[in-house]
Amino acid sequence: MKEIVLIKNGEIALKGLNRRSFEDQLIRNMKRRLQPLGHFKIHNAQSTLCVEPLEEGIDLDEAVCRLQKVFGIAALCRALSVPKDFAVIKQEGPRYLAGILNNVRTFKVEAKRSDKSFPMKSPEICREFGGVLLEAFPHLRVDVRHPDVTVMVEIRDFNAYIHAGSLPGAGGIPVGTGGKALLLISGGIDSPVAGYMMSKRGLSLHAVHFVSPPYTSGRAREKVETLCEKMAAYCGTITFHCVPFTEIQEAIRDHCPEELFTIIMRRLMMKIAQRIAAEEGALALVTGESMGQVASQTLSAIVCTDDVCEMPVLRPVIGMDKGEIVAIARKIDTFETSILPYEDCCTVFTPKHPRTRPKLEAVRAAEAQFDFAPMLEEAIRNTERLIKEAEE
Numbered sequence: 001m002k003e004i005v006l007i008k009n010g011e012i013a014l015k016g017l018n019r020r021s022f023e024d025q026l027i028r029n030m031k032r033r034l035q036p037l038g039h040f041k042i043h044n045a046q047s048t049l050c051v052e053p054l055e056e057g058i059d060l061d062e063a064v065c066r067l068q069k070v071f072g073i074a075a076l077c078r079a080l081s082v083p084k085d086f087a088v089i090k091q092e093g094p095r096y097l098a099g100i101l102n103n104v105r106t107f108k109v110e111a112k113r114s115d116k117s118f119p120m121k122s123p124e125i126c127r128e129f130g131g132v133l134l135e136a137f138p139h140l141r142v143d144v145r146h147p148d149v150t151v152m153v154e155i156r157d158f159n160a161y162i163h164a165g166s167l168p169g170a171g172g173i174p175v176g177t178g179g180k181a182l183l184l185i186s187g188g189i190d191s192p193v194a195g196y197m198m199s200k201r202g203l204s205l206h207a208v209h210f211v212s213p214p215y216t217s218g219r220a221r222e223k224v225e226t227l228c229e230k231m232a233a234y235c236g237t238i239t240f241h242c243v244p245f246t247e248i249q250e251a252i253r254d255h256c257p258e259e260l261f262t263i264i265m266r267r268l269m270m271k272i273a274q275r276i277a278a279e280e281g282a283l284a285l286v287t288g289e290s291m292g293q294v295a296s297q298t299l300s301a302i303v304c305t306d307d308v309c310e311m312p313v314l315r316p317v318i319g320m321d322k323g324e325i326v327a328i329a330r331k332i333d334t335f336e337t338s339i340l341p342y343e344d345c346c347t348v349f350t351p352k353h354p355r356t357r358p359k360l361e362a363v364r365a366a367e368a369q370f371d372f373a374p375m376l377e378e379a380i381r382n383t384e385r386l387i388k389e390a391e392e
């Protein structure tokens with residue numbers, strides 16, 4: 001008899017022949033997040049994963065909290081695992097459920113019997129176990145339509161499980177099943193959300209951040225590293241690349257027309273990012289651009305940016321309003337960090353009147369006025385590479 005966590009995986013169930021590899025990746029991702037809490041065994045119990053602590057005193061609340069951030073899990077619940085013997089279920093069930101049932105007024109019992117050799121059928125389990133609970137908790141009433149709590153009895157291959165309903169999981173598909181992408185991360189609200197969204201669809205992430213000291217401070221960079229650590233609770237390990245960008249920005253300032261500063265800077269960022277992506281085996285870039293949010297995110301500006309991109313640029317928040325992006329940032333706990341008031345290199349030398357409808361030919365011609373190539377090489381050479389893990 002032991003408390004465990006049951007995992008209902010979501011879309012993986014639809015994956016047909018690939019199902020096995022998705023499930024294996026999910027289990028690896030779960031183990032990585034649980035490992036600091038102690039030893040667990042994870043095994044498959046008929047389309048449901050069962051997470052079993054192998055040590056005394058493991059913090060299951062924390063385990064559930066961590067698992068709620070692992071993509072590929074639709075729902076999860078703490079449950080009591082007992083032998084498949086109704087006498088034991090009757091005896092142990094009320095004790096296990098007391099904490100919950102003492103605080104509600106109505107309940108119902110549902111049973112799921114995937115082991116068809118179990119001698120009682122589902123309606124009988126519900127009826128009998130419901131009776132046991134009514135006797136143990138005389139304040140309770142049965143309400144089959146709108147119960148405060150639905151008690152589940154699941155009879156599976158090796159064990160029976162008793163629980164009182166599930167919690168939502170993070171959804172999505174397991175990180176690492178969809179290849180690698182490189183996120184351009186600023187200290188803002190949007191790019192961490194963009195990274196989270198692509199990770200949710202199974203991509204593992206690298207992140208690149210451009211810094212321009214002394215115009216941008218060490219604290220601004222630390223803020224971005226903190227954002228990566230917060231994202232890593234969902235996205236798994238993130239390899240962080242920090243690119244020194246000061247010289248390039250100064251060269252743009254000195255050699256390009258002011259109203260095109262931002263757009264040229266963004267093109268050069270993309271060029272560097274693609275090189276890093278290629279070196280790391282990432283197949284796409286990810287940005288936090290949202291259509292029309294600022295001058296560099298109009299459709300014409302995006303045409304100019306994408307002109308230098310040979311790999312796909314994924315922009316998952318492109319059609320979202322700020323409020324919608326903020327809601328996700330709050331949910332994933334990056335918002336409070338993102339709004340810390342440190343400078344970003346994008347706000348260094350910002351033109352007073354940036355072009356909102358830049359013409360591609362004009363941008364290309366302006367950029368060609370100066371040979372940026374050696375500086376780009378130098379920046380790539382001096383890029384720092386760090387591994388970011390979730391805060392323990």
Ligand code: ATP
Nearest residue numbers: 184185186188189190191208209210287288289346
């Ligand atoms: P965010 O909230 O992500 O900062 P934003 O709305 O402030 O986005 P911009 O500052 O124009 O918009 O940046 C657009 C996108 O460019 C960002 O979402 C990010 O992907 C990328 N970006 C901006 N600044 C940097 C930087 N210093 N390093 C890496 N990528 C950056």
Ligand code: MG
Nearest residue numbers: 186187188344
């Ligand atoms: Mg920004």
